Amino acid sequence: MPRHRSRAPSSLRRRRVLATLAAGLVLGVGAAVTLAAWNDSETASGQFGASVFATESKGSGDAGFADHGTTPATLSFSGGAMSPGTLRYTWLDVRTTAATNVGGSAVLSAVATTADTGLASALRYKVVAIAATTSCDAAAIGSAALLTMTQVPSAPALSAALAAAGGSTVRFCFEVQLPAGSPSSLQGTSATFKWTVTSTSSS
Incomplete structure (x- = not known):
């Protein structure tokens, strides 16, 4: 009987060792699952620049093209002083500058009277x-269409394409x-007008 009792603690210790080893194996598997994966990345960069859009104009009375955004181009009308029933012609040329790298369009957007001694209301164009x-x-x-000197064409507006x-x-x-x-009361009177052409880039 004593011999049977002496083998029991040894068997218990053996079971505890096996249990500990098993626990260690489980922990080992868990540790393998939590390892970080390999990773890598790629990047890209790009430079962006703004386009250039500017216009210049030449009136019938100008020697060449220039920026007339502040000082108007000069329009020289054919013929002399006007009498009832007379017509006068003039022109304004508009284009983009050499540095412009995008096309667009030009629209006659406004007309305004800048000086008048009574003739402005009678004129038509x-x-x-x-x-x-x-x-x-x-x-x-x-x-x-025949317009007063306070109107510009609309519906549709008067526009034209501009190349770069x-x-x-x-x-x-x-x-x-x-x-x-x-009326004869208009004799000796005069008027000065300023037309505005607004240009817009296509992109």
């Missing part, structure tokens, strides 16, 4: 957009008239 190689005359004007780097030039051709039957 027509305007069309034509190629710069086309003469500005009655044939070019055709059947364009001065690749195309649009000519705004004006016909100004003093209608037949205008």
